[in-house]
Amino acid sequence: MKHHKELIRLSNNIVRDRDAAEDIVQEVFVKLWRNKDSVHFGEQIKHYLSKATAHTSLNHIRSHRKYYRLDDFEQVKNLTSQSGTESVDYTELELRSRQAIDRLPPQCKTIFVLSRHEGLKYQEIADNLGLSVKTVESQMGIALEKLRNDLKPFLSPEFILILLALAALLAKFFL
Template sequence: MQQLLYRIQFANDETAFEELYRAQAFRLFQFAFAFVRSKETAEEIVNDVFLKLWQNRGRIDQIKNLSVYLYVAVKNTASNYLRKKVTTDELAVDHFYLSPDPESMLVTTELRKKIAQSIDTLPPRCKLIFKLVKEDGLSATEVAEILDISYKTVTTQLTIALKKLEELLRPSLQEYKIRV
């Protein structure tokens, strides 16, 4: 990643920038969509953030953690959009994708559907934190920084999400003889 950022900053390497965009854009799109609930607007927000990054590429080395920087920039851009929007919709995360791994590939389609439905029942903030930690692989500290909340709030929300999911999924998991 550092080599990629070096090429962007010091060589104005558009290919390296496109590579960075391809690696980060989809997760940032999902994050933006959680706020604005519009595919086009979420895409526009992500593109605006990357455009600003390209325009300010000479200062990339001043960014401590690029992933956190991009999430915060998307959150701020989405917040600005929502402030300007006349009607305010309830913020919710409608898109949650379970990342495939060998274990989840063995789980039946029915169980995956129950998992997705259970995740969908989480309160919006709890669901967003769960997604950022479990799907996007961010640490609790990074999520706290991105959402501008305390580390303790993140860990509490994550604990609530896991307990609720365990409670909701216990009957299904026992049916499939998966130990909780």
């Protein structure tokens, strides 16, 4: 497995647990094997594997959140970006994402925080704020579009989704 060690290192940088990182990378390779007939990567396999490993690692943290301490998150400094070789300064990304969230219109920001930071469903947000579900969906769409546009100069388009997921997860521990 050509990229195995590099992917374990990436996952371990995120989850800070070598055994979990090995399991995560194995899971990524199993998913790739199961979908081998429908997926064609060419030379972009490293990009796919890095992205899938980072995403699966974030899902692992999300599902095991009670086992992770704040200190674990403070140690995460770099995430591998799309090429697998470029490093993205996590501290700057966190700052930029927080600034982008702060610049959202008030209603968009409230809905975004309730959804992504508090984990409320759209119906729950609508009930809490006295809005229709359609309004919540619309405002969330506006928020996500503004965040994508604000963060685009700093990240590859594919990596923005990973950053937003990480920012939402970390905000639960930092805010």
